[in-house]
Amino acid sequence: MQKSDAFELSRRGLMLGTAASAAVPALPAVAQAQATAAPVGSLSKVSFTVNGEAHNLELDNRTTLLDALREHLHLTGSKKGCDHGQCGACTVMVGGRRINSCLSLAVMHQGDEITTVEGLGQPDRLHPMQAAFVKHDGYQCGYCTPGQICSSVAVLDEIKAGMPSHVSADLNAAPRITAEEIRERMSGNICRCGAYSNIVDAITEVAERQA
Amino acid sequence: MKPFTYERAATPAEAAAAAARRPGARFIAGGTNLLDLMKLQIETPEHLIDVNGLALDKVEPTAEGGLRIGALVRNSDLAANPRVRRDYGLLSRALLAGASGQLRNKATTAGNLLQRTRCPYFYDTNMACNKRQPGSGCSALGGFSRQLAVVGHSDACIATNPSDMAVAMRALDAVVETVKPDATTRTIPIAEFHRLPGDTPQIETALEPGELITAVTLPQPVGGTQIYRKVRDRASYAFALISVAAVVQRDGSARVALGGVAHKPWRVEAAEAEVPRGAKPAMDAILADARPTHENAFKVKLAERTLQAVLAEARG
Numbered sequence: 001m002q003k004s005d006a007f008e009l010s011r012r013g014l015m016l017g018t019a020a021s022a023a024v025p026a027l028p029a030v031a032q033a034q035a036t037a038a039p040v041g042s043l044s045k046v047s048f049t050v051n052g053e054a055h056n057l058e059l060d061n062r063t064t065l066l067d068a069l070r071e072h073l074h075l076t077g078s079k080k081g082c083d084h085g086q087c088g089a090c091t092v093m094v095g096g097r098r099i100n101s102c103l104s105l106a107v108m109h110q111g112d113e114i115t116t117v118e119g120l121g122q123p124d125r126l127h128p129m130q131a132a133f134v135k136h137d138g139y140q141c142g143y144c145t146p147g148q149i150c151s152s153v154a155v156l157d158e159i160k161a162g163m164p165s166h167v168s169a170d171l172n173a174a175p176r177i178t179a180e181e182i183r184e185r186m187s188g189n190i191c192r193c194g195a196y197s198n199i200v201d202a203i204t205e206v207a208e209r210q211a
Numbered sequence: 212m213k214p215f216t217y218e219r220a221a222t223p224a225e226a227a228a229a230a231a232r233r234p235g236a237r238f239i240a241g242g243t244n245l246l247d248l249m250k251l252q253i254e255t256p257e258h259l260i261d262v263n264g265l266a267l268d269k270v271e272p273t274a275e276g277g278l279r280i281g282a283l284v285r286n287s288d289l290a291a292n293p294r295v296r297r298d299y300g301l302l303s304r305a306l307l308a309g310a311s312g313q314l315r316n317k318a319t320t321a322g323n324l325l326q327r328t329r330c331p332y333f334y335d336t337n338m339a340c341n342k343r344q345p346g347s348g349c350s351a352l353g354g355f356s357r358q359l360a361v362v363g364h365s366d367a368c369i370a371t372n373p374s375d376m377a378v379a380m381r382a383l384d385a386v387v388e389t390v391k392p393d394a395t396t397r398t399i400p401i402a403e404f405h406r407l408p409g410d411t412p413q414i415e416t417a418l419e420p421g422e423l424i425t426a427v428t429l430p431q432p433v434g435g436t437q438i439y440r441k442v443r444d445r446a447s448y449a450f451a452l453i454s455v456a457a458v459v460q461r462d463g464s465a466r467v468a469l470g471g472v473a474h475k476p477w478r479v480e481a482a483e484a485e486v487p488r489g490a491k492p493a494m495d496a497i498l499a500d501a502r503p504t505h506e507n508a509f510k511v512k513l514a515e516r517t518l519q520a521v522l523a524e525a526r527g
Binding site (some may be wrong): 033041042044060063083084088091097098099100103104108109110131151154155158161162163164165166168171172183184185187189 | 212216217219239243246249259261287290297300303304310312314317386446447448496
């Protein structure tokens with residue numbers, strides 16, 4: 001059983017330090033709640049696999065899947081951008097489907113198979129989508145990139161599975177791989193650097209190679 | 212987020228009974244709206260009942276020739292369901308116009324019906340909001356109200372219902388199936404499911420405490436040309452300023468429901484007789500009781516023009 005670790009302790013220490021050094025007693029309510037120790041009954045056990053590796057965890061119920069991945073399993077590829085499901089930087093795949101890991105509780109993933117950007121590929125054996133993002137400069141600062149890559153791999157699977165989108169002209173025909181389709185399907189992944197056109201180029205290249 | 216206890220429910224009736232035993236409990240399915248609100252401490256449940264294991268994830272034909280959609284069917288799966296795409300295209304289109312691919316993969320049919328308003332004053336815990344804190348007042352009145360309701364609202368609340376799916380379901384005469392904590396079941400027509408705000412904007416649906424949605428049924432397909440037209444501030448992944456869900460028959464008769472204008476999907480059946488005469492007389496009748504603010508008066512004209520575009524598209 002993996003217990004709380006250095007990451008969590010350091011964050012808590014940081015928060016206590018912030019509270020102590022603040023001149024005004026105005027620590028936001030949210031930060032106070034996070035710094036509070038979990039009361040009895042608010043821990044749960046959960047088992048799931050991440051990138052093929054089984055994990056048994058006992059977590060504060062409040063722990064999102066994103067925080068479990070980053071702070072407990074040290075898989076820091078998935079990023080916390082907005083933490084409210086608006087930016088897509090936390091996108092991972094659960095059972096092959098992309099979700100916002102920030103808007104899902106870790107304890108709700110009993111038995112699930114989770115894939116993060118680390119599971120798609122590694123620097124010495126890149127996933128074709130990772131290689132295409134590098135080739136096409138599909139990023140600038142790179143913060144949204146793991147989410148963009150997880151999302152785009154899932155997008156191509158969704159198109160292959162025949163799932164329609166808002167811009168599909170015919171609901172009952174197989175969706176086509178066009179820039180318009182890719183842009184619509186990727187709209188849940190925001191890139192503040194604005195690398196969108198290169199992201200579309202990267203995804204298009206992988207899609208055409210798969211077709 | 213406030214601490215909470217957590218359980219996984221085994222059957223719908225057990226889930227409802229568990230909710231009745233624990234005031235302050237909430238069901239959680241996709242969690243995409245509830246967890247967002249819990250992080251902001253707008254929702255502070257003491258207990259979460261995870262209903263994801265209740266096997267309510269099937270889309271099945273009904274004996275009456277309609278479709279029964281399990282409460283836990285994910286929005287993406289419902290939009291892509293072959294029967295829905297073929298016979299209830301309006302519903303597919305509405306679902307695909309909402310949220311993002313990631314959110315649709317998680318969000319459920321029942322959860323979509325229960326999602327809370329995106330009124331900025333509901334979201335800002337420093338501001339008065341009768342929905343979030345009954346009796347505290349409504350900051351939206353006289354505030355930033357561009358997105359907010361133009362019809363059916365009250366002096367207590369001018370929030371809108373954010374759902375696209377529910378607008379299509381309103382036009383399709385969907386029925387909500389539920390189970391209560393005493394294990395009895397009932398059906399609620401979609402027209403009666405969402406409430407207008409009145410003096411109690413915190414009460415948004417006809418559900419009783421602990422009552423759990425188990426399914427949504429659609430009657431037999433109604434045919435016609437089915438169009439969901441959503442107007443928003445960006446081309447994708449934004450809530451509606453206005454949306455029009457329409458089923459237009461060859462003889463010109465039509466069903467029309469609006470999103471983005473009220474505390475519930477807005478449909479006035481008696482006004483639909485005006486549709487063959489054109490978008491203006493139809494929308495004049497549908498929004499006859501409109502009382503927009505100075506910031507959202509544009510929605511009344513936008514609704515008419517959007518209907519006009521929809522009717523033109525339906526005529527081909």
